[in-house]
Amino acid sequence: MVSPDQPWPPGHQELAEILRRDIHAGRLAPGAPIPSDRWLEETYGIGRNTVRAAVTLLRAEGLVVRRHGQATRVRQMPVKQPIDLAGVTRIEVRMPSPDDRDRLRVPDLGVPVFEVHRRPGVVELLPGDRWFVPAPGAS
Amino acid sequence: MVSPDQPWPPGHQELAEILRRDIHAGRLAPGAPIPSDRWLEETYGIGRNTVRAAVTLLRAEGLVVRRHGQATRVRQMPVKQPIDLAGVTRIEVRMPSPDDRDRLRVPDLGVPVFEVHRRPGVVELLPGDRWFVPAPGAS
DNA sequence: GATAATTTGTACGTATGTATA
DNA sequence: TTATACATACGTACAAATTAT
Numbered sequence: 001m002v003s004p005d006q007p008w009p010p011g012h013q014e015l016a017e018i019l020r021r022d023i024h025a026g027r028l029a030p031g032a033p034i035p036s037d038r039w040l041e042e043t044y045g046i047g048r049n050t051v052r053a054a055v056t057l058l059r060a061e062g063l064v065v066r067r068h069g070q071a072t073r074v075r076q077m078p079v080k081q082p083i084d085l086a087g088v089t090r091i092e093v094r095m096p097s098p099d100d101r102d103r104l105r106v107p108d109l110g111v112p113v114f115e116v117h118r119r120p121g122v123v124e125l126l127p128g129d130r131w132f133v134p135a136p137g138a139s
Numbered sequence: 140m141v142s143p144d145q146p147w148p149p150g151h152q153e154l155a156e157i158l159r160r161d162i163h164a165g166r167l168a169p170g171a172p173i174p175s176d177r178w179l180e181e182t183y184g185i186g187r188n189t190v191r192a193a194v195t196l197l198r199a200e201g202l203v204v205r206r207h208g209q210a211t212r213v214r215q216m217p218v219k220q221p222i223d224l225a226g227v228t229r230i231e232v233r234m235p236s237p238d239d240r241d242r243l244r245v246p247d248l249g250v251p252v253f254e255v256h257r258r259p260g261v262v263e264l265l266p267g268d269r270w271f272v273p274a275p276g277a278s
Numbered sequence: 279g280a281t282a283a284t285t286t287g288t289a290c291g292t293a294t295g296t297a298t299a
Numbered sequence: 300t301t302a303t304a305c306a307t308a309c310g311t312a313c314a315a316a317t318t319a320t
Contacts, residue, residue, distance in 0.1 A: 011288065020236070036304060047290050049188075052305090060199040060248050062234040068305055069297030080231065091272035092219065093232045093251050095201040097159070109199050112232050112251030112267065128251065133230035136275035150307065175285060186309050191286090207286055208316030 009045045012053035019054065023063055023074055033071035034064060062110030062129075075108070075129075082134035083126060087119040091133060100125060148184045151192035158193065162202055162213055172210035173203060201249030201268075214247070214268075221273035222265060226258040230272060239264060 010018065022028045035043070040051045055072060058064045066072045083091070092115040096106065100113060104127050112128040149157065161167045174182070179190045194211060197203045205211045222230070231254040240246060243266050251267040 013288090017237075038304075049291085050289055053288080056195065060234070061236065066305070067298085069299075069303080071304070082229075085275050089274050090221075093253065093267040093271075095199070095249050095251065097200065098156075110234050112234065114232065128232040132232075133272050135228050136224050152307090177285075188310085189308055192307080205286070206316085208284085208318075210285070210317095 011046075012050045012057070015040065015044060015046070015051065015054035016057045019058060020061075020063065023058075028074050030074050030076040033073050036071060059109045062108075065108050075110075078130050080130055080132045083114065083116060083131050085134065085136065089117045089119070091116050093128065096125070150185075151189045151196070154179065154183060154185070154190065154193035155196040158197060159200075159202065162197075167213050169213050169215040172212050175210060198248045201247075204247050214249075217269050219269060219271045222253065222255060222270050224273065224275065228256045228258070230255050232267065235264070 019028070019034060022034075028034055034055075037048055037051045037055070040046070040054075041048055044051075055064065055066065059066060063075060064072050065075050093112050094115060096104065096111070096113045101107060101111075104113065104125060106113075106127045106129075114124075114126040114128055114131060114133075116124040116126060118124060158167070158173060161173075167173055173194075176187055176190045176194070179185075179193075180187055183190075194203065194205065198205060202214060203211050204214050232251050233254060235243065235245065235250070235252045239252060240250075243252065243264060245252075245266050245268075253263075253265040253267055253270055253272075255263040255265060257263060
């Protein structure tokens, strides 16, 4: 964790950038807990709401996962599987609705979904953190 | 806009669901402004922070776009173009970092990006709201 | 062009509830 | 049971960008 070097307290955008750097640099590894709201408050001398606004940004970017009552953690990327391209007419991508997330068992924000359009008019929804589009020839 | 029928004021999750329904039902059309924070506060009898939490959810879901000083609007989807599959080894999807958004000129949250892996080791980034993966054979 | 009103952005403090360790 | 950590929600204040007058 990077200690505050600057004399003024960070805003929520700045705090988000600090945590982003720590994650990308590996100082906060996948699966590792990030500091608690309270620790960040006291360490950086900022309000709780500011801390939460920062972490909310990181959630939307898919960098961290929050669980009620547990420490917020850096997202762990599962191994991705190739999408079966048989009969595919097109694949789009979008953010899921809460209903979509329930269906797909993806409780977290920040995970886009593939919208796989197949033959008869069937649309399959696949979480973007578990699937990828393979090379067109290699099916 | 749906008026509050229930006697108790909605929480931010409930308000988000109300707005979500209005958007999906077309009562709030793409490009149309949604009610201001202040209007939502007074109409539903809730605090500003609660209103903003609701709209923040919709932002992360890619449903609305906020611009400083302007009304928040329902996102308008541009026409999507097919990704050129020549030399593609795989295509993944993820949320962009703020830097990615700057590069791609995608100022808004809630827009995933395609990570197109091509031959030599080249990775191309394409906004998910402007591109789609076409049928493998139809290139 | 200048001013005022509107709207979103940012940030503080406080309080209480709920899930987990 | 206790402590920790996140979830939700209120109120307040001021800044900044845009729009209307």
